[in-house]
Amino acid sequence: xxxxxxxxxxxxxxxxxxxxxxxxxxxxxxxxxxxxxxxxxxxxxxxxxxxxxxxxxxxxxxxxxxxxxxxxxxxxxxxxxxxxxxxxxxxxxxxxxxxxxxxxxxxxxxxxxxxxxxxxxxxxxxxxxxxxxxxxxxxxxxxxxxxxxxxxxxxxxxxxxxxxxxxxxxxxxxxxxxxxxxxxxxxxxxxxxxxxxxxxxxxxxxxxxxxxxxxxxxxxxxxxxxxxxxxxxxxxxxxxxxxxxxxxxxxxxx
Amino acid sequence: xxxxxxxxxxxxxxxxxxxxxxxxxxxxxxxxxxxxxxxxxxxxxxxxxxxxxxxxxxxxxxxxxxxxxxxxxxxxxxxxxxxxxxxxxxxxxxxxxxxxxxxxxxxxxxxxxxxxxxxxxxxxxxxxxxxxxxxxxxxxxxxxxxxxxxxxxxxxxxxxxxxxxxx
Numbered sequence: 001x002x003x004x005x006x007x008x009x010x011x012x013x014x015x016x017x018x019x020x021x022x023x024x025x026x027x028x029x030x031x032x033x034x035x036x037x038x039x040x041x042x043x044x045x046x047x048x049x050x051x052x053x054x055x056x057x058x059x060x061x062x063x064x065x066x067x068x069x070x071x072x073x074x075x076x077x078x079x080x081x082x083x084x085x086x087x088x089x090x091x092x093x094x095x096x097x098x099x100x101x102x103x104x105x106x107x108x109x110x111x112x113x114x115x116x117x118x119x120x121x122x123x124x125x126x127x128x129x130x131x132x133x134x135x136x137x138x139x140x141x142x143x144x145x146x147x148x149x150x151x152x153x154x155x156x157x158x159x160x161x162x163x164x165x166x167x168x169x170x171x172x173x174x175x176x177x178x179x180x181x182x183x184x185x186x187x188x189x190x191x192x193x194x195x196x197x198x199x200x201x202x203x204x205x206x207x208x209x210x211x212x213x214x215x216x217x218x219x220x221x222x223x224x225x226x227x228x229x230x231x232x233x234x235x236x237x238x239x240x241x242x243x244x245x246x247x248x249x250x251x252x253x254x
Numbered sequence: 255x256x257x258x259x260x261x262x263x264x265x266x267x268x269x270x271x272x273x274x275x276x277x278x279x280x281x282x283x284x285x286x287x288x289x290x291x292x293x294x295x296x297x298x299x300x301x302x303x304x305x306x307x308x309x310x311x312x313x314x315x316x317x318x319x320x321x322x323x324x325x326x327x328x329x330x331x332x333x334x335x336x337x338x339x340x341x342x343x344x345x346x347x348x349x350x351x352x353x354x355x356x357x358x359x360x361x362x363x364x365x366x367x368x369x370x371x372x373x374x375x376x377x378x379x380x381x382x383x384x385x386x387x388x389x390x391x392x393x394x395x396x397x398x399x400x401x402x403x404x405x406x407x408x409x410x411x412x413x414x415x416x417x418x419x420x421x
Contacts, residue, residue: 013395016402017373019380045402048409049374055355056274056375060266067283068265070258073290145390157320160388208295228320250299 007031012038016045118180119214119221122200122232125177125186126219130196137173137188147174151185156203157228162249164189169197169245179203197235197245204228211246213239222246257297261290264310267376272314274371275364277356289314308378312386315368358408366401369394 004027011028014020020028032039066072116124129136139147144161152158154176161171169189177184177200184202191197209225222242223232231249233242268289272282292313300309359367365387372383373394384394 009399010392010395013399013402014380017380017398041406044406044409048402048405051351052355052359052370052374055351056270056371059270059273062266064262064265065283068262068269068286068290070261070290070294073287074294077291077294158388228316247299250296 012042012045015042016049116180118184118200118202118230118232119212119223121177121180121184121202122186122198122223122234123216123219123221125200126198126234129175129186129188130198136196138175140173141171143173144171151176151187151201154183155179155185155201155229156182159185159201159229161187162199164197164245164248167245167248168192172196195236197233197237199249200232200234202230204230211243213242224250260306261293261310264307265290267307268310268314271311271371271376272318274356274359274375275318275367277360285314285318288317292317305382308382308386311372311376311378312388315386319364358405361408362401362404366397366404369397370401370405373398 007028011020011024015025015028032042139150141147148159148161151174161174164171168191170191172188172190174185174187177186179202182203184200187199187201189197189199204225204227206227207225208227209223212223214221214223218236219234220237220239220242221232221234222239223230224246225231231246233246233249235242235245265286269282269286272285273279276282276285289310293310359371362370368387369383372378372386373380378386380391380394384391387394389397
């Protein structure tokens with residue numbers, strides 16, 4: 001028999017939840033026979049698990065409330081969108097009248113004309129750090145978990161670092177940046193050919209938007225907002241390529 | 255639409271999870287409403303092949319932790335409105351038990367409560383639960399561990415004694 005890991009805390013947890021391969025399970029069971037204290041504990045955990053399940057599961061045994069018929073939710077959403085569109089139309093009119101080249105997303109029309117938007121900030125950071133050879137990032141991908149927690153804390157909204165390997169992009173790392181209103185973060189990814197893509201993140205203001213594409217020279221920027229975070233994805237590529245990457249990021253940060 | 259039925263099949267589970275999480279039925283309903291709205295507005299952005307149920311739970315969790323619910327009702331602690339929560343025709347005994355269980359759960363921090371509900375009540379695998387909570391499986395397991403330790407203590411300590419200890 002090959003050397004087996006001694007039975008530990010994680011085994012007892014996994015045992016209670018039935019998340020265990022058959023052979024390991026047999027081993028743990030045998031071990032429990034020799035450790036009555038642990039066995040008592042596991043039995044108690046199983047009882048608690050069953051109590052939780054048996055008591056709470058019936059909360060779902062009710063008819064579906066009318067308001068949650070998807071049709072009804074969709075209708076209420078349509079009413080809201082209409083309202084949002086009207087607001088957006090008002091903003092567009094405002095820009096047109098002012099003749100300002102201001103860039104606004106739905107719902108946040110209060111930024112003074114000329115104040116930098118998250119796209120400006122993201123592209124400025126892109127221009128500075130993407131060509132950097134020695135220190136492109138502040139925290140490297142080796143400390144990925146730390147990077148996520150730290151940036152989330154500083155930005156003021158939890159983030160999880162998207163895995164873009166399916167798009168041929170490896171995480172280089174990230175850094176803290178000045179944002180439009182407080183700290184922002186920049187994550188940098190690199191393709192095999194050395195080209196780089198950045199994801200700029202700053203704390204959201206409760207509003208949402210669709211994807212907005214813009215371009216400055218060779219660099220394309222795709223921006224969108226969720227209530228928690230504002231995102232700007234930047235790289236030397238077109239709208240379609242950025243969209244493909246954004247679709248990988250999006251489901252992570254729902 | 256076909257997807258409507260798929261979503262509706264998950265709604266009561268989402269609502270159950272939200273109730274146990276918030277211990278407030280109005281709060282829970284708002285949370286579910288926001289979740290379904292967000293899911294519908296992002297339906298086309300959903301990653302192909304991503305299973306629906308964990309996706310919806312992940313949305314709900316995100317809305318819950320971000321505190322960005324549209325209809326924010328400030329509920330500090332009204333206690334548990336069990337009569338309102340319960341499905342109605344259940345026996346008084348069941349109500350008592352539900353009340354006790356919810357009170358026990360309220361002694362846990364949010365992340366531990368979420369972990370144990372996802373795994374023990376909603377029946378998600380470790381892989382699914384850790385995806386929903388955006389944490390590694392190891393972290394999920396240590397949350398489950400801590401939650402169970404606390405729950406064992408609560409079960410072992412009769413309420414009267416607990417009260418005295420607090421004083």
